[in-house]
Amino acid sequence: MSTNSNGFKPTLGLFDATMIVAGSMIGSGIFIVSADITRNVGSAGWLIVVWLLTGFMTLTAALSYGELSGMFPKAGGQYVYLKESYNPLTAFLYGWSFFSVIQTGTIAAVGVAFSKFAGYFFPVLEMTDENILFTVGAFKIYPAQFLSIVIIVFLTYINTKGVKGGKAIQSTFTVTKLLSLFGLIVFGFLLAAKREVWNANWTDAWSMKNIISTTDITPVLGVAVFGAIAASMVGSIFSSDAWNNVTFIAGEIKNPKKNIGLSLFLGTLIVTVIYVLANLMYLSVLPLNDIAFAPSDRVAVSASNMIFGNIGTYVIAVMIMISTFGCNNGLILAGARVYYTMAQDGVFFKNAGKLNKNAVPEWALWAQCVVASLLCLSGKYGDLLDMVSFIVVIFYVLTIAGIFILRKKRPEIERPYKAFGYPVLPAIYMLMGISFCVLLIIYKPNFTWPGLIITLIGIPLYYLAVNNSKKTE
Template sequence: MSETKFKPVLGLWDATMIVAGSMIGSGIFIVGADILRNVGGSGWLIAVWLITGFMTITAAVSYGELSGMFPKAGGQYVYLKEAYNPLVAFLYGWSFFAVIQTGTIAAVGVAFSKFTAYLIPAVSEDIVLLDLGFTHISPAQILSIVIIILLTYINTKGVEGGKAIQTTFTVAKLLSLFGLIAFGLIMMKGDVWTANWTNAWDLHKLNTDGSIETYTTIAAVGAIAAAMVGSIFSSDAWNNVTFIAGEIKNPQRNIGLSLFLGTLIVTIIYVTANIMYTAVLPLHEIAYAEKDRVAVAASHAIFGNIGTVIIALMIMVSTFGCNNGLILAGARVYYTMAKDGLFFKQAGQLNKFAVPQQSLWVQCILASLWCLSGKYGDLLDMVSFVVVLFYMLTIVGIFILRKKRPDLPRPYKAFGYPILPLIYIVMGVTFCSLLIYYKPAFTWPGLIITLIGIPIYYFAVHQKKQTQ
């Protein structure tokens, strides 16, 4: 026998752990290298994380207003539908399914496998199990799929299992990250710190051979935008908690509060982790760490050879918990789309444990295919652009809804309205515009995937009318 509605069993603590746990995957351990290659100085490295943190927290507290107005499963998809129309909401849902969520699940799954290979070399990404010509299948890809299937299965048995995994793994990774940061700052090397923070605000490109390239003023702004691709990817998925509003107790209060607390905790960790990197590693070793694994190099500098094992275990815990949050929350969007007649009908049904089982398995299949494609890295370059685009549209929706539906109850109002939401929109437009100009390969593919959703939407609407 199937359930007809979600069960509200998640409290503020659970919701905050979903926000923080979904945000922290493998990015903080890796992307600092690419950021530093683009900006060249320690000051700018930290500035990129601070700008991203400001944007993330601003967006999160703005979403608090929307979550209080529409405390139902589907989150951002619902907000876009209410502020604009079903087409805009569907384009978000389609992009979310096609690239944003499933691509991120694949990338986080493969990151888990890559670091597992430190401890178990047999699952290395460098081993070729099967050569298909257009792509190679490695043990790392197979392990990532196994993990995705396992977490999907656990989440089909009810939200309680997913909640237990999320809380346990998020607490473990928060404590281990705080521990790593504390040890790093205690063991900081004075000469390295001094060298790194001398001329910290000199913005330039760092080359492999240690030489630098200066930027023109406009190119410098473009370099900051390119650097932010990594930090924005690492800070994404904070909005996942809005998708499971139907399973949160007192959602009008707890979603907005969990968004603020979760994004604040993660921003503090990200900024202090990068300060710690500059305390133990010379800039060139951060920028050109082997395979961009900055945290491995930093841990080795702090703990010696055992540092590699410590970081491998930390990233395994981090990515496992992160993927659980992504898998748990993502399926609720497809459930809501199916309820609107815009996704597979079966995806709009709950099983006896009151979870959208079919949605979970459809998401699992596509994420697994992305794992096999080997293109998840390219996908995530596109994701940052599309994600920020929809974040901006959603925040503009706050202004639209205040005019269109002024009488709707707003138990929580956007902090700093209208100034902070406007600042986010200006920063978002600047970021997206600079990416279009300086990194077109990061933008057009994601935009094309989003626009493919237009004919799919009208086909779905036509099919819906035919069956009515």
């Protein structure tokens, strides 16, 4: 097998890359977050609008990243694009946020979701007071957290043995969960859809309300509508995130100039269609209040119980375990390539920039594993992810703005694929992303300043890393 200039083996084809996009996107969010969205917007029409807006943003961003991936088909993806568009500091701030919270926090959250739903089969894994192993200060430690760590360690180990093992897991589990989700949607419409439920949900479908409880409903009027949409999209954006992971492994993709852009489009399109259809199925099976107040926000469990009866809970539990296992494999596989590229630039631990005999960055994989495992134990990964939704979108906006910058700054670079709808669609994405961030600052400040602080901590770390790199030269 040939290797590229960085020593990576290009072994992943278009199908593999598409499965990484789709598999990294679909975790547990689609099964859960519609409850919170429904409480925020209070109507069927606006629930679907939130998912359509998220889908539009995701597809637009993915199509725009196609141009960047064609220009810079290197390991590191978004980190590389930011460095080329702006400067090494901007790229480092992204890489630091990615390592400290964005990727590792997502790995932790997805790992714990696997364990929580395994609790349907093994009650000891339920995160209840009677299952607490021990308490450390304010932290409660459950067996589910240890199972999450075991899963993360296992998938990390598999990925240290070369990209082929990770590829096999990713393709198998992603195909399985796509077919499972599609099956759930079809069975929902065929076996459990009720015309009276659908009609009731779509009565007054465009009157936005904040549903605090079944008896406490507040109309949302004026500019507050935009705040409610922004608050709702925190969940849907998290559920649709990680589509850019395929750009991090460009060094291992065959014909990356073509296949990365195409896989971004195909993967995000497939997932967007499935997400919208899943929510339409929820609305055909469950009354709006049952979506808003599903036990533990597990909307898919409530829907599945309507479709399959009592066994429905276990059907969804298995689906989520398959989904989260495959999702974490994609996240773990891709994330380490960012730290590898940072180390090559002299701004991360030196060992992270080395490949093992299987042509993968083993040290970087284990470093990611340690941070994700610590976040599993902290129990604070959910809070951290809420905090960084703001930062994630800021970096997406900056990256897409980089297309405009590079068209002026580097017009001579070959662009085998150009951003679809340029300049209109990328500009619309940027406006929507900026609006989302501004609305979060106004209406959900607790989602913004902590993530900003985490990112800004990276500034002194960057200069320390640069100085240390100069001393060791």
